Amino acid sequence: MHRFHSPQFAARVEELMAEHHVPGLALALVHHDEVASAGFGHACLDPPTPCTPDTLFDIASASKSLTAAAVALLVDDDQSYPEVQYTTPISHLLPDDFVIPGEGYTQGVTVEDVLSHRTGMPGHDLSYLSPRARQPDDARSVTRNLRNLPVAAPIRSKYMYCNMMYTVATHLVEQKSGLPFADYLEDRFFRPLGMNFTNLQPQRARDRGLGDRIAMGYTWQADDQKYHGFPTPDCPEAQGAGSIMTSVNDYIRWVQAMINRRGPITDSVYKGLILPRIITDPASEHLDPLTSPTLYAAGWEVRYYRGHLVVSHDGAISGFGTSHFFLPEYNFGGVIFGNSEAGNPVADILAHELIDEALQVPPADRPDWNSLVFAEWTRSDDPGEEELRHKLCPGAEQSQAQVLPLTAYTGKYHHPGYHTLTVEVKGDQLFIDATDRSFGFTLTLDHVCDQSKYIAHLSDFLEGGDVPFIAEFELENGRAIRLGLDLEVDLEKLIWFDRV
Structure with missing residues (x-):
């Protein structure tokens, strides 16, 4: 924690924010239950509003760890939900709603397939409809629309990131618990863990009087050399895949719960969430130095760096970039949020540098994470x-x-x-x-x-x-x-x- 409080660390954060165009960034760390947090830059540029550890961000796909945990609580509760197991076919639990075209998919895709992006269904991110549509989607309609979308690979043969499947997971939670997903999160996670300012969807935060704490999202317009700002929209059609509004001071409590198996996180829940289920890049073409291939578990990615287990998940959406991570054997973790999409690689750089610090890697042996992360961030295989x-x-x-x-x-x-x-x-x-x-x-x-x-x-x-x-x-x-x-x-x- 000593480096976190140093002027050199603050200068490093501000240097990365300026270089990669992130107006505001907040960060919280925990080490053996000692928590420290700080904010840098601006949550809003006009009017100028400082970013603090209590600023609320749309954390995008960093929400998935909580969605997976919501399902894991059902799996763990054999008394109330004995039928919900990781190996249960989803169609047995949502028989009228979950249908995937092609032989074997409907009966074969299980709960853990949904949570580990190995269903054979690609993302189809441009298919579902927002509240701006005449007939917006919700969790049930997104689930039912799977029958109309083509698959791309056999079950469990290929990792394909699919946001929709996390929305399907929330539909399962709602059907089994009888609660709206937002209320389920509130009852089972936010209140028990003291995450008092965390909500699903920005409008729910505004309705609770927290609108002035929500960060504005930004994109850097290189041609004009200026930021373009916009408020993050509500995305009920994508609940579970993202849209949790939280601060680093709140979300570090979720990371602590994982590290310490605290509150709703029992040993069995924890093991189910971090169990590796599929390799994300079998070719291992773009590995970080001294780092194993990444495997996807359930709402978390797991990898080894210098022989130490790192559990993490990031998030990126228009105007926001986030990450949260922990090293179980060191009781060390962090949460980093930024209010531009470049906040995602900046968070990744800082996470790597903080992990090197926690592992006491000699400075001369530390990789140049800034160069490595941004080379990967800007790499594209898309045709011109x-x-x-x-x-x-x-x-x-x-x-x-x-x-x-x-x-x-x-x-x-x-x-x-x-x-x-x-x-x-x-x-x-x-x-x-x-x-x-x-x-x-x-x-x-x-x-x-x-x-x-x-x-x-x-x-x-x-x-x-x-x-x-x-x-x-x-x-x-x-x-x-x-x-x-x-x-x-x-x-x-x-x-x-x-x-x-």
Whole structure:
């Protein structure tokens, strides 16, 4: 803890925040039940509001450790829920709702498959609908929509991160406990652990008078050299995958409960949560120095660094980046939250550096975590626009002219799992507004060749940006009748929408 309180540590945090554009960051550490916390920078830039250890952040996927623990309490309670075991098929527990297409999936996917991202179902993150939609999704409708979404691999054959499955887990908790998931968390975790300012969804925090403590989310606009701020939205359709609003002073209590097997965390609950279930990268192509491959357990990732077990999970969503971790044998852990997505790698850098400090690694032997983490953060295997053009039209040096009128493509297109998209004309381009999705976005389509092959440019509705991918129309008599979009990277085929 000595380094945590030093001016050098504060300077290091502020250096990383400035370098990677994180307006505000809060951090809490625990070591043998001694807790220390601090805030840096701003929770809000306009009006200027300091970030403190009590500032509330949307912690994104760092919420998953609590979702898994909520299910683990059902598994542990053989008196009330003897039917809920890690090896129980989910369809036996949610018989009317949980159906996955393909032979063996519905009967084969178990509780622990859902919690360890090994169901064979890819993310399909652009399929579910937010409160901005005319008919928003909830935990039950997300679960029931699985039957309309294609799988990408056999059960337990491949790690594929799937936020939806954590929403399915909350539907299970609600059906078995009879409580809304927010109330279940309150009753079983937040109140018993003294997490008095933690809530599911930002509106619940606001309704309790905590609105002035919620951090604004930010993205750095490099072209303009300035921050763009936005409030974090409610995402009831993604509950369990994220959307816990908490502070580092509160969430460190959850880490303490895991370290000490305290409160609702018994030995059996703890063991079930950190049991490794699938390797996340079998090729082990991008291992950190002196670090084992990472395995996913249940809401936690586990790995070994210099021979010591590290249990962690991070989170990243538009405007926020977070991490929480602990080393069981050292009774040491931490919680780090930032209010830009780059807060995620900054939290990872600080976590690595703090672990080196806890392990008393000589400074000369410590890796350059800043360089390593950001090299991985910015690494991308996604094809660029030129590569996509050559894939669509081999040998084409430039795009062909658009000959068919754009009105030949406009209209509504429907996919049973991805719902309805409307193609319209904006300026002189085809345009799709899908900001009704949980991960809201817009698409602008640039023609490449054959009057049917396009490059779609995806822009996030909060952060902006430009992510190119393949789009195709199927034409009949000079009129589009189907639209295919490469919306899921783990699928080899496009998602095809039929014109309504």
